[in-house]
Amino acid sequence: MTTKILVLNPNPNELDKVLEKANVQNSKNGPFEATILVGDVIPKDKDLPTTQLKQSTYFGQGYNGISDKIVESEFGLVDIQNELIYVKPPFSVIKLISGTTMLILSGPLTRESINEISKIKVNIDLLFTYKWPKAIAELETISQVSDELVDLVVQQIKPKYHFAVGTENGVFLELEPFKWSNNEFTRFISLGQEGSGGKWFYAFNLIKDEDIEELKFIENPFTMKKRKLTDDSKQAITKKPKVVSPSECFFCVGNPKTETHLIVSVGKHSYLTVAKGPLTRSNQDLSFSGHGIIIPIQHISNITEEHEDIRQEINKFQSTIYQSFVKQKPFLSLIFFEINRFNNIHHNIQFLPIHESQLKKFQNSLNLKAKINNEKFKRNQSLEFKEFDNEDDPELLKFKNLDYIKFTIYSKNGVKIYITKLFKDKSFDLQFPRRVLCHLLNLPDRLKWENCQQPKYKEMSDCEEFKKFYKDYEFT
Template sequence: MAQKPLRILACGDVEGKFDVLFNRVRAIQKKSGNFDLLLCVGNFFGSTPDAEWEEYKTGGKKAPIQTCVLGANNQETMKYFQDDGCELAENITYLGRKGVFTGSSGLQIVYLSGTESLHEPVPGYSFSPKDVSSLRTTLCSTSHFKGVDILLTSPWPKYVGTFGNPSGDVDTKKCGSALVSSLATDLKPRYHFAALEKTYYERLPYRNHIVLQENAQHATRFIALANAGNPEKKKYLYAFSIVPMKLMDAAELVKQPPDVTENPYRKLGQEASVGKPIPAPAEESACQFFFDLSEKQGRKRSSTGRDNRSPHPKQPRKPPPPPGPCWFCLASPEVEKHLVVNIGTHCYLALAKGGLAEDHVLILPIGHYQSVVELSAEVVEEVEKYKATLRRFFRSRGKRCILFERNYRSHHLQLQIAQPGTAYFYVELDTGEKLFHRIKKSFPLQFGREVLASEAILNIPDKSDWRQCQSSKEEEETLARRFRKAFEPFDFTLDE
């Protein structure tokens, strides 16, 4: 029997407007049915007179739902939180300065009260790097830790808007806490709620794993809520249903929403965990999904093949030597050099042996690399340059091109993507679409050729096996000369 989801409400800064909040909750429950829990982030108490609170504290009024709140964010409201975690009034519970609240349902809620402080002694309404570190250690030290259901903080996490939808008037590079960003990175909450900025912002969900390099994990939804009863009528209550992750099917848990983005805090955790200033993450290119293989480095190369960036350029990472004879390493005696049609600094073009067409070419690194994910940045840059140039070249001739790589039972890269050592098949269309298949068992070695040679595409099924359609060396030399001449106007190695 499927687990019944819990129905939860989250609220932003209440600021002492208890009647406004609880009357609204009653109206919602009357219309939509009862909820299991109300979670309040930001300032629960405000600068308003205590008369309204006294009615709840003495039992004259009662919250209509079990309500959990965070602690003080300023000196003025510290007086309401005398103990670290306690019942403030009937149905209203102060969770404490930091910790984990696990309900009978198994729902795990992590809370961190206060605002960030990097200086000792830390005020009672703030949290320090030590607080965040201890919370992280408590939760993440076990080998089976996968994340938490909900994270409650008052401040926004810094940089939360990176890769995401616009956050309105809030500059997420300046606003919020880097320590909260670090905590969210490590805890991987399914939902993260914050407040204090008096606005509503529901960020697009983001990934908690690196695509193709790590196993899929659940996504995180960050929601910032406005203050209760605000005159602009910005959203301050958020309703959602959730099944505790410990009760969910693993495959269902890691399903990715269609609008999921990259993690905005990637590479931030280490600096924040020790309280150091954090540099803003670089905005990555649209193809970041494929490990920034299309990220432009802005490098120029002279006709001598040297880097013009500085008189003492950083030496590129050297490729490992091939384990044995390789047909594709340019310095190898096994290479049929008459098929080479263009040579760059790090890569070269060669006609395919037994090609599907007269201008069927391979992009190959000069050094020995098994797959694209093992390439150095310099080689990646040139691979991308060749890809873009070839697309322009074929487009000028009224043709289209498809790029594919098989990293399976191959010793030398012949084009593209995944974590090092992973077997895969990758296709890149000239429309920008990218197709990736991870190979787990056996896989047809000629799959790419067979698909392209099929009747549905090129209609040359007799060429599905390159060994059955090889040309003589003289014919290959003629085809190579013809391609070199046609490609010359597009040859970027002559221009730089």
């Protein structure tokens, strides 16, 4: 008997809509023997859904608690309504009609739960957890999605499929299967939350034992030796940053360690500063480095539609900075670049001046570095840049609520924008924008800002020179 399963990571604010989609999928591509909802399905303060389901649907407690509308029961499974079944903490083992066995963890995982799981005598086909195993998180260099206790569960039961979400918004990842020493195998899939941009649903047939030999396996993340990274592999891997509070954030003006001698101008929502470790340096054409940063005052990781006031002020900084160059250094263009993504520590937009004569080489440098990224570093985000020459282009505006890398060029020929979407399930090279500009300017030795730091007196001089340069367009 073929077992068909549907797994969804719903947005709790749109749960009824997601359940309606599940019914449609069950009619079109089912019937599914079971649907499993992962992540924070009905957290605290949320109402119960009203959609009548057409298939058995299970869910557990996420990391944001469970709705007080759910009436507790002495049993491990609670019928919320017809076909909607809540798995009480800490877990339940569910055997389907086909014989397929599921282990659904509910709520925070504890060592006491692991001791109980170790007593399970049946083989587990499907495992559902909130967090990733640390072994896989380290493989993908995403630290905050993991819990070491999940590793113990996976190593104990060796499920055929392991589903997780990692964070409240979810992170999509699908690994090739890996084998254990007894020839059992596990396939790991993490889902993004519906509406997050990452894949949030997964429908599949369980692999039959006779089909195992046809699979392509990767090295087991739980048993692989930790290899020392080469310089190239270090370049290719992006580590997601730890959570940093405003009092610790380098870009937050409330941090007592903020280097205020770098600040050029402070607006209502953002401020302008010279870059520490600038890519470009002062020269006969410009009395300061010209490499600057525009930074939101609010401690935010990325800018979306809800931050429209911040974006408008940043745009004003960009246009007035360029106007000051047009007036005083008309032979220089400006390139602004930013990485807008949900897990930045603190969003920022950097810029630097380049000669008009160098501008024609930009697209070649961008294409070359994107090609190297896509072909040499397979674990990296694949970068496919789109080009726009109108900031109000409807296609460009679709990127507003997405994660992206963006270059904006201001020159005598107008504005040119190059942008690529970033997916939340893939790592990428955080140095990519600076890598492109180092190639463009033939400054390979200035890739790392740490190696380009200047004495404090030089930083103060650059800041004062920038203030003089910008004073006629200062709007704050």
